[in-house]
Amino acid sequence: MKQTNTTAAIKNRILVTCAKGIAPFLKEELIRLGFPVLSESVAGIGTEGTLEDTLRLNLWLRTAHRVLFLIRACEALDADGLYRALSGIAWEDYIAEDGYVCVTSSVDNPSIRDSRYANLKAKDAIVDRINARRGRRPDSGHDRNRTVVNVYWKGRECSVYLDTSGEALSQRGYRKLPLSAPMQETLAAAVIMATGWNGSSDFINPMCGSGTLAIEAAWIALNRAPGLLRNNFGFMHIKGFNKQRWESLRTRALQESRRDLTCRIIATDISRQAIEAARQNAGLAGVDRLIEFSVCDYRKTPLTNDGGIVILNPEYGLRMGTPGTLEETYAGIGDFFKQHCTGTTGYVFSGNLEMARKIGLKTKRRIPFFNGGIECRLMEYELYAGSKRKAG
8 A cells, every 4th residue: 555644654453353263273374474463362363564464464364354454542431532532543544535434343332322323423533534634525334345444442442443354355256156054255264274184185075065165175275365356355445555566466376376286176965056056156266177066965975095085064954954854964974974985084064063963973173163153063083994983
C-alpha cells in the first residue's frame, strides 16, 4: 500500500482470527511465513506487521478466517465515549470520502444492549470525521465487500481494526456447488494439516461430497496460495492500495506453485450429483485434471499401493442421515479400513462422537475440531494386517 502518508509503513498488531480449534494450525502457518506469534487464543493468533504485510497474509493463509490490522487501542465507558474515541482516528487516511464502509463489532459493555447500536455510533464517528476533513462522507451499510472496520469492545477496553480480508478467507472462490452440510475450506485445510499429509504420498477421500477436502489437498500438494482465485479483499478498498505490489505478490505465488502432483488424489462418492459438483468445483480451482473422481460406494473406492492416507467425513446425523443407517455406515467404515486399507493411515472426521465408536478400531489420535458449533474429532487409525477391533 503505497500511500502519501506513512500509514503503510507503520508496524502494528495484527489479529488473525480462525474457527475454534484451528489456532494451532494457524500458528504453524504464521511461523512458516516468518511472522512472530505474540498471543494465542482458541479462535485467533496475534502477530504484528504493516498494512502491506496483510496482503501476503490474505494471499497465503489456509486456515485463517480474517486478518485484522489494529488502528488504535483506546478506552470507552459508553456509546458517547466510543464516538469520541473513534472520532480521534484519522479515518481520512484510510477511507476515501466517495468510498463505502461497513462496521462490525464484538461488544461486551454494560451500557450496550444491542451491538448494532455500537456499530451505528462507530459508523457515525467515522463518516463524521471524514466529512469534517474532506467535505463529503462515504456511504455505509452491511456489505463486507469493500472497506470493513471491526470494533472489539470489552468493558472499557476497545480495539479498532481494519478488516483487510473483507469477506471471510474461507470463501476461496471455487466452491459454487456446496451441496448440503459442506465442510468449510479453512476447516478442510486444517484437517489435512493435522494429518501431516504434504503431497508426498497418495490422498484417498471416499464420501468426498462437493470435493472440498480433495481440492484443498491438491492446493497444498501444489503449494498453491489459497487467495489466488479471489479478486476482492478488504485491503483493496483501503485508501492508497498498491495494486502493483499485489500483482507482484500474486505473480510470485503463481511462480512458486507446482503444475503437477507427485502423488495421486482419489475422490469418490455414491452420489453422482456430488461427483458432478466436485468436478465443477475442482475445475474452478484449476485442479480437475489432477483429481481422480468416480461414482461408487465408499467400500469400492480404488486404493493404491503407495500407502498414503484414507480420510472420510461421514454424515453426523445432526442435519443429515438417520440413526439406523448411520450405525451401519460407521460400522462399515471399520470393516472397510480393516479389510481393504492395510498399509495406509485411516482418518475419520465426525461430529457424532457416540456413533464414531461403532467404527470399532483403536484410535491412535483424536484431534478436537469444531465444525460451526458442532464439536468434532479427527480420529486417526494405524491400519496394518490384523488391526484389532476396539471401541475408538
